[in-house]
Structure formats: structure tokens, C-alpha cells
Amino acid sequence: MTELKLGNEFGALVEGDWLQAVETALRGKSIDGLNSTDLAGFDRRPLYTEANSQTAADQAGLPGFAPFTRGAAPLNNKFLPWHIAQRIIIGRKGADNAAILTDLAGGVSALVLDFSLQKLDSKGLNTLLADVMLGIAPLSLASANADTAHAVLELLDNRGVGDVPLYLNLSADDAALMVDLTKARASARLMTSNGAAFHAQGAGVPQELGWMLAELTEGLRALEAAGIDAAQTLPKITLTVAADVDFFATLAKIRAARMLFANIAEAVGAPDTPPQIHAETSLRAFSDVDPWVNILRATSAAMGAGIAGVDMLTVAPCSATSASDNALTRRIARNTQVILQEESHIGHVADAAGGSWYVENLTQQLVESAWTEFQAIEAAGGLSAAADTINAALAEARATFDVAVDNRAMPLVGVSEFPNLDEAPLATGGDNGYRLSAAYEQxxxxxxxxxxxxxxxxxxxxxxxxxxxxxxxxxxxxxxxxxxxxxxxxxxxxxxxxxxxxxxxxxxxxxxxxxxxxxxxxxxxxxxxxxxxxxxxxxxxxxxxxxxxxxxxxxxxxxxxxxxxxxxxxx
Structure with missing residues (x-):
């Protein structure tokens, strides 16, 4: 039987051929008119080719192998490609045991306990987590301190599940506790390097990644000073990143985070250690005005994070920036992930965007820009020493966003574009960080x-x-x-x-x-x-x-x- 090769019927095309085809479609107009520059200063072009990203000779490797750009595992877990997490802000109206049990019954597989408003002792935690099967649903802590961590550990021990996976997400200030837990809790991830926290204050993508890396190295140094080898600590650290409405930036950011982590892993002698990545949908573009549009924002962000292959994903309810959530908004948030996993099947393919000249090019740009940010912080003496520099950079970044919102170069659907005056805005909640729509909401x-x-x-x-x-x-x-x-x-x-x-x-x-x-x-x-x-x-x-x-x-x-x-x- 003769083998039919369809490619033989087509000649080899070079970049000039594609450019000519584009300009023909534009009826003589220059392709340069389609070029744009985003707020981070990156050029975005309508056409990318092998000349923009040498994929045939790139260093991304294969999924499951260093530098883990394409994912931590060779094959994705098709049953649960990533943990579907729901954030429980303790002290927030509606964040109670009934809501938690409803979330878990509706597809949530991990709980993020946020102690930013209120701390609980082991007794309070026991009430909050009554009837929760902690051996199945991992806990991830946010805004926790040593006392909170002890209370959670006591609860797990009392439930007889002290060896289950646990994300304590402590800071370098709790180095002494982490030293004790390194031996006693082998399954616990002790610390997080939280890029999402910088994003929430207005950081751009390169800043978020670079400063997250600086926080990672500062934590490693603190633990090393306390007697824990950096190579031993690295597998116990989680990277937390913001998943934003910019789908491609989110996707490339997570891939870039792995490449940057690989640089640190190689430097400390643990090159085969993949990063654990927890993505949280950003509240920066969320609004209390026409909050239903937030569902679309969260979906775009979640899809970018899912395709990038995160280990855990938290999708915020569309009412997250208001005074309270309700059963409907929480259900929509968790169903967003369920649909992405079980209907869209985006977790079935490892690094589906890999090989895209645009995505590869953007990933590399982010790596280089973030590494420059990281080196600047290191040269200033580390994250703590560079606090004033970071605050000044954040103020400048926020000012850039403010101008784009003011002149509607960055349109906000339902807020600055197509506002619906027949629907009253929700009551604004507490401190949700820097948000683009805040002035319009006022x-x-x-x-x-x-x-x-x-x-x-x-x-x-x-x-x-x-x-x-x-x-x-x-x-x-x-x-x-x-x-x-x-x-x-x-x-x-x-x-x-x-x-x-x-x-x-x-x-x-x-x-x-x-x-x-x-x-x-x-x-x-x-x-x-x-x-x-x-x-x-x-x-x-x-x-x-x-x-x-x-x-x-x-x-x-x-x-x-x-x-x-x-x-x-x-x-």
C-alpha cells in the first residue's frame, strides 16, 4: 500500500510568505498596525514563527523532566489534574461548616483556610471542620502564624490523620517551627513564596515572578541559617501565583515560574526538584459593579492556569470583593473548575500550549524580565532590605494601571464599558488589595x-x-x-x-x-x-x-x- 504524505503537496514556507499573506488579508495595510505593547512593555504581534522562538532547540524539555517548564509530571492525572480548592475566609459572613461541607460535596478537593480576619484555636477549628474527612481533603493555610499552625497540627493529630498532606505556608519568620516540622511532618509543605501577594498590590507579571523568587531565596537562607539544608527544604515550598484575566500572560507566567524555580533548584544542588504551584484567580479586575462579569474573568484566569498545569487552583466567587458570598456564587466558583476538568478536559494534555511560538516567546520574555527583577532585589541585599524599592515600584505600577483605566485603554466590561445602571452595586467588602475598578465603584x-x-x-x-x-x-x-x-x-x-x-x-x-x-x-x-x-x-x-x-x-x-x-x- 502506498503511503500518502499530505505534506508533500505543499512547498516550504518562510516568514516572508506568511507576512505577505497577512498583508494581503489586510488589503495593503501594513502589518505593523496590528502590533501592540502591553502594560508590562512586551510587544504582541499578530504573527509568530520559528524565528521568534527557536522551539527546535529550546530548553523547555519534556513534561516531567527538568527544568519542568512543561509540567511536573510526564502524564497528567486525568481524574484530578489539579486540586480544586475553595478559600474559606474565617470570620467572613457565610464561611462556616455548612458551606465547607457543601463545597466538598460539590467537587472541591482541598480547602484554603484564610486566617486574615480571624484566628482559631484547635477547638474552633474542630467546630469549623466538623465531619470533614481531612485525610482526603488537604488543608492549605493562608495568613497563618506559628500558633495557628500548631492548632491545625493538633486537630489533625486528634483526628488521627497527622501524616496527611498539609500546606502550612508559613513565612521565614517561623523558621524555628519549620525546623521542628521538617523531621516530624515529612508530608507537610512548610512555606510558600507568594507572588500573588505582590500581584494584589499592583505588581506586573515580571515583578510578581522576580519578587516571588527573591522571597523564595530569602526563605531558603533563613532556614539554612536555622540548620536546614536548602536542597532539603526546596521540596517543601509552594509557589503561589495569581491567575489573571490575561489568559496568555497567566499561562506563560506559570511556565516561566517553573523555569525560574529550576534556576534556584540547580543552584542549591536539587535540579530534579519540580515546583509545587498554587494559583489563585486575581481579584484585581474583579468589581462589585455588575459582579456577574467576574465569572467570565475568573473563568479566563482559571483556564490559563489549568492549561499551564498548576497543582492547586482557587477560583474566587464572583462576589469575592463584596461583604459576603452566598451559596450561588460559591457554587459557580467551584463549578467553573469542575467544568474545565470534566467537560472541557483541559487537564488531559500536558502543556497543551507548549510549542506555540507565541507562548514560548512570551514565556522566555517573562523569564528574562523576571530574572532581571530578581537580580536587582538580590543586589539591594534581598527582599527585606529592598522594601522601599519594592514599594516605589508598586506605586509606579499602580499609576500605570490607573492611567490605562482612566483613558479606557484598559476597558472594564460592566464598569467603564457597558455599565448596567439597573443593577445596584454590591456592598464593598474589606481590604481586597489594589483593584482596577475601585474608583468607578466609589x-x-x-x-x-x-x-x-x-x-x-x-x-x-x-x-x-x-x-x-x-x-x-x-x-x-x-x-x-x-x-x-x-x-x-x-x-x-x-x-x-x-x-x-x-x-x-x-x-x-x-x-x-x-x-x-x-x-x-x-x-x-x-x-x-x-x-x-x-x-x-x-x-x-x-x-x-x-x-x-x-x-x-x-x-x-x-x-x-x-x-x-x-x-x-x-x-
Whole structure:
């Protein structure tokens, strides 16, 4: 039988052929117009080839082998590719024994006990974890100290499961306790290097990875000073990373984390030690405004982490930044992971993104940038000594994000884009770190009771003013202002009378460029005479005396609405 090789029918293609095909599809426009740069400074191009990432000669290796870029195991566990974890914030409304048992019955396989709000002794833990089969569902601790760790260990001993896997996630300050536990609790992971904590304060991806590595080395040094060899400690450390809405950045970040960990592992003489990675969906893009969109954000983040092959994943409920969760939001959070595992089967393939020129290129960029961040911290004397440097870098990173949110270069669906004023925002909870939507949430909460209006002073025909009217209504709605629309026309007095009848205090003029030239000044003067306390125009700035502000694509939209709030006495 003749062997048929389909590839023989196609000639060899080089990068120039692909570029030509792209430009043909663009009908003569340059491909450069599709290039972009993300907030971390990385170029993102529409086309990647072997020239961008030499996959034939890369160092990623195979799944299950050092440097473990492609995963810690040669084959994934198809039954449970990663632990489905649920965070229990002790002291938060609804975080009780009933919720835990419901989570476990619904597919959760590990519990993250968060003691940031409240600490418990062994008796309190026994009540919280009543009827929980701790021999099956591992515990992972967050914001725990030595006393908390002792209470958990006492509980496990009392239940007769003292040798089960346990993630204590202590800090280098608890080195003495970890020395004792190294021998007594062989199955316990003692410490975490928490990149997600830096992310929560506004760190970019290279900073999160680089500083996480600095925290890892600082912990190793502390334990080494206490008498534990670094090679012996390394397998007992967990890397905690944030899974963000940027799907590819999350995927590449986790792969890069393994490569960076491998550098440290080789340096301490344990090159065959794979990292244990716990990913947590980021709250940075979460919002109390239209919180259902958070489900999509969490799903994108979780999928990136799952494909990257994490060992444990915590998906936050869509209400995580509010005052409390409920049975529905917790169920959706755990079902997100169940669906990804059991319906999408994303855990069946080890490193499904491996070999993608884009993913490999981004992974390598992150490794190099993160290593530079790490070396800078080391040169400054380590993580603790570089605290001021880190705080300054975080402030700069947050400022960069703030500008992108302000001018909507980073749009927030349901918040700065397509806001739904018919649904009240949730009551904001405690300290959730740096969040992109926080300033918009303040505006929405401030406007909730007053329900202020803005009059759309439309000029001309509906077909000509509608695009700018919709644009303006969206910007004002992001600040909690309800748009009431005019019918158009060119009679300034009729438009002013419609404004009076609307009971609005402010107005925004919306029209085509031609109608602006012919009628905007007259309409603005009529609105001012009719009592408008603030008049804006939807479009680029023009020389019109009565116009107080302008809103247009790329403008500082958040700052614009904040000024409106000041005018209305809401701020």
C-alpha cells in the first residue's frame, strides 16, 4: 500500500510568505498596525514563527523532566489534574461548616483556610471542620502564624490523620517551627513564596515572578541559617501565583515560574526538584459593579492556569470583593473548575500550549524580565532590605494601571464599558488589595441614592447624533448617571426647553462634526441660560465659550466623570 504524505503537496514556507499573506488579508495595510505593547512593555504581534522562538532547540524539555517548564509530571492525572480548592475566609459572613461541607460535596478537593480576619484555636477549628474527612481533603493555610499552625497540627493529630498532606505556608519568620516540622511532618509543605501577594498590590507579571523568587531565596537562607539544608527544604515550598484575566500572560507566567524555580533548584544542588504551584484567580479586575462579569474573568484566569498545569487552583466567587458570598456564587466558583476538568478536559494534555511560538516567546520574555527583577532585589541585599524599592515600584505600577483605566485603554466590561445602571452595586467588602475598578465603584455608590441625570442635547438627525450620544451615555453611566435623551433637531430653544423638562442639572451636546460647526455654540448658550450647571460636548475640544468639558475616545474618562460628581455635589 502506498503511503500518502499530505505534506508533500505543499512547498516550504518562510516568514516572508506568511507576512505577505497577512498583508494581503489586510488589503495593503501594513502589518505593523496590528502590533501592540502591553502594560508590562512586551510587544504582541499578530504573527509568530520559528524565528521568534527557536522551539527546535529550546530548553523547555519534556513534561516531567527538568527544568519542568512543561509540567511536573510526564502524564497528567486525568481524574484530578489539579486540586480544586475553595478559600474559606474565617470570620467572613457565610464561611462556616455548612458551606465547607457543601463545597466538598460539590467537587472541591482541598480547602484554603484564610486566617486574615480571624484566628482559631484547635477547638474552633474542630467546630469549623466538623465531619470533614481531612485525610482526603488537604488543608492549605493562608495568613497563618506559628500558633495557628500548631492548632491545625493538633486537630489533625486528634483526628488521627497527622501524616496527611498539609500546606502550612508559613513565612521565614517561623523558621524555628519549620525546623521542628521538617523531621516530624515529612508530608507537610512548610512555606510558600507568594507572588500573588505582590500581584494584589499592583505588581506586573515580571515583578510578581522576580519578587516571588527573591522571597523564595530569602526563605531558603533563613532556614539554612536555622540548620536546614536548602536542597532539603526546596521540596517543601509552594509557589503561589495569581491567575489573571490575561489568559496568555497567566499561562506563560506559570511556565516561566517553573523555569525560574529550576534556576534556584540547580543552584542549591536539587535540579530534579519540580515546583509545587498554587494559583489563585486575581481579584484585581474583579468589581462589585455588575459582579456577574467576574465569572467570565475568573473563568479566563482559571483556564490559563489549568492549561499551564498548576497543582492547586482557587477560583474566587464572583462576589469575592463584596461583604459576603452566598451559596450561588460559591457554587459557580467551584463549578467553573469542575467544568474545565470534566467537560472541557483541559487537564488531559500536558502543556497543551507548549510549542506555540507565541507562548514560548512570551514565556522566555517573562523569564528574562523576571530574572532581571530578581537580580536587582538580590543586589539591594534581598527582599527585606529592598522594601522601599519594592514599594516605589508598586506605586509606579499602580499609576500605570490607573492611567490605562482612566483613558479606557484598559476597558472594564460592566464598569467603564457597558455599565448596567439597573443593577445596584454590591456592598464593598474589606481590604481586597489594589483593584482596577475601585474608583468607578466609589462613583457608582455615591450616585446610587441620588440617581443623577444627564441630558443628551442631541443636534440634527438621529442617524447623525446617535453614535456620539451612545458614546456619551456610556461614559456618564460609568459614573452612575442616567442619560435622558433629546429628540434632536436644530432649534436651540426647543433643545433648551427639553432640557428643562428633563429635570437634569447637566447636559452633554451630541452631534456630527457639521452640526457642531453650525449649531453647537448656540445650543450651549441656550442650555446655559436654561440653567445647566455643566455642559460637555461629545467630541474633540473646540473653541466654544459655554462648553465646560469634552469627552472623546481616549480622553481621561474616569477623571471626566469624577469632575461631574464634584459639580453635582456627589463628591
Amino acid at each position: 462613583l457608582r455608590h455615591a450616585a446610587q441614592m441620588a440617581k443623577p441625570k444627564v441630558f443628551l442635547a442631541n443636534i440634527g438627525e438621529m442617524t447623525s447624533f446617535t453614535p456620539r450620544a451612545n458614546f456619551a451615555a456610556n461614559i456618564y453611566a460609568a459614573g452612575g448617571l442616567h442619560a435622558v435623551g433629546g429628540d434632536g433637531g436644530t432649534d436651540a430653544q426647543e433643545i433648551a426647553e427639553a432640557f428643562k423638562k428633563s429635570n437634569a442639572k447637566i447636559a452633554v451636546i451630541c452631534a456630527s462634526d457639521d452640526d457642531y460647526e453650525s449649531h453647537a455654540a448656540e445650543v450651549a448658550a441656550a442650555l446655559k441660560k436654561a440653567g445647566a450647571t455643566h455642559i460637555a460636548l461629545a467630541g474633540k475640544p473646540r473653541d466654544i465659550d459655554e462648553i465646560d468639558a469634552y469627552c472623546f475616545a481616549g480622553c481621561a474618562a474616569l477623571s471626566f466623570v469624577q469632575e461631574i460628581h464634584k459639580t453635582l455635589g456627589l463628591a
